[in-house]
Amino acid sequence: MNGPQREGAPSTRAPLIRLRGVERVYGQGDARVVALGGIDLDVWPGEFVALMGPSGSGKSTTMNILGCLDTPTRGSYRLGDVEVTELDNDGRALLRRHTLGFVFQGFHLLPRVTAQENVELPLVYQGVPAHERRLRAREALAQVGLSGREHHVPSELSGGQQQRVAIARAIVAQPKVLLADEPTGNLDSARSHEIMALITRFNRERHLTIVMVTHEPDIAAYAQRVVHFRDGHVERIDGAGEAA
């Protein structure tokens, strides 16, 4: 859509994320539940997309599939030039490791280790040497405005600060896509807008592609497109910045 063209990449006109006919069905027989009834969705490089809808509408399932935490029962999911549905567990883990960053509603920091070590964790799995890890984690924490808090454990930080640590952890490994699952769900309004300002800044300055689940229209308004879900289908897509 309106994202500026990316340097280098030869296929800038191709979507970064491409879902086609994605279905997700739980259980069998009478207990069969269709969570996703075949959805199509494209997310372009550098785009900020919000997923909205009532609970049970399929937005969280879509998010889990996009995050390679869950696999579609049917359909195709291309991430870059990889067909995710053809990958095994390890292949999906490696995509999460190198291409995706996660921010959760409940922050999901490791409780007993410092902010610094939480941010280092993705780099540990990437095999980055300890010295470089430390530098990059400090830098990421500085970018979310938490310089000087490196050695605090999560319980010593406020909710907003914890979510900043989580964002630092999500971006430290320089992913292509940031997946944010109700990132402001546990925060008050002022804190929420601070977090959204931070996320929007990464989108604008680094052209980081962002997919965010939210049920708050004023939060969704930060996105360039809002995808509305209902009953396992995409109901409609509102374009270019205006939320419904």
Add this chain to the structure above:
Amino acid sequence: MLGNALREAIRSLGRNALRSFLTVLGIVIGVGAVIAMVTLGRGATQAVSDQISSLGSNIVFLRPSRGFGPGQNVVPFKVEDALAIAREVPGVAWSTPVSLRTLTVVAGNQSWSTTVVGAGEGYLEARRWEIVKGRGFTPSELRAGVASCIVGQTVARELFGSEDPIGQRMRVDKFSCEIIGLLDAKGQSAMGTDQDDIVIIPLRTYQRRISGTTDVDSIQLSLADGIDNERVLADIRLVLRERRHLSANMEDNFRLIDSKEIERTLTSTTRMLTVLLGAVAGISLLVGGIGIMNIMLVSVTERTREIGIRLAIGARAADVMLQFLVEAVVLALLGGAIGITLALVFSLVAAQKLGFPFSPDYGIVLIAALFSGAIGIVFGFFPARRAARLDPIEALRHE
């Protein structure tokens, strides 16, 4: 990756230090028992074989009856039997007839009950026993049966204290003899008796003054070094059978005991004890392993959400598996290390108290350490696999 898993494992165990310690107690006891047992066992075996070799090298005892007890029709040995063996069997260095009896010896107003040995030629040589003061018997003194004696350190101390015993007179049973020699100290025997509690007189004197017969209680042989023991023993047996007029269908009415056989008996006893205690140790290692498995399962449940976070961040199942396996192995190794340390300290103290040499077998220590690590792998495998197989979405939702 492994280095990080190691560091995290140590930290995570440190957070639950008491729980970790209690968990590894089974391993501590198992490994400790094995090491203590092997270390003390080796010390005991070494002590025994030191004592056996202090008897003299390659000693053989001949007794004129099959068993040890009385009540059998004993055909006694004569001095001539010992001489015949020395003459006819090549490979026998010394063959000396020995009789002995426990008697009271008296000097001045001191009396002492001791073993009085009537010894033929070659007794001291066969036992590799030196005279530290005075002299031994001359061959003519042995033949004549003079009233002279050689005393051990214990007897000299009990009768004469710090005085020089050489040249003193001492009453043995009913006759009086002059002390001409003092034996070197030999210490305790393999059976725990004091070898220095001894008075040696010529066999001829013993027969005339004490036993009143020309019979000999036993014959002691010393075999030459580096010969085929089995063959020499067989030859000795043939000579004795002939001299004792045994026909081919009759059993031996004497017994050969060689020091190697004593050693073999003692080591096989030690080995049996080792096996028994090893079984006990094995059981406590098994229990210890189950303890580790249990606590690791608890840990996996407690840390389900953490596992979910790690999976979302890009940990593969194998990474999670490694993390928990490393933790189990560190736990088990910790137990092993504590067990080894305690066992070595205990063995050192016990060896000093019991008078054994302290001889730890570092090979066994290494094996015990590796084995406890292996317990960590075996019993950590199931919990680690459970952690690795968690569904990331479920794990993230876990409270």
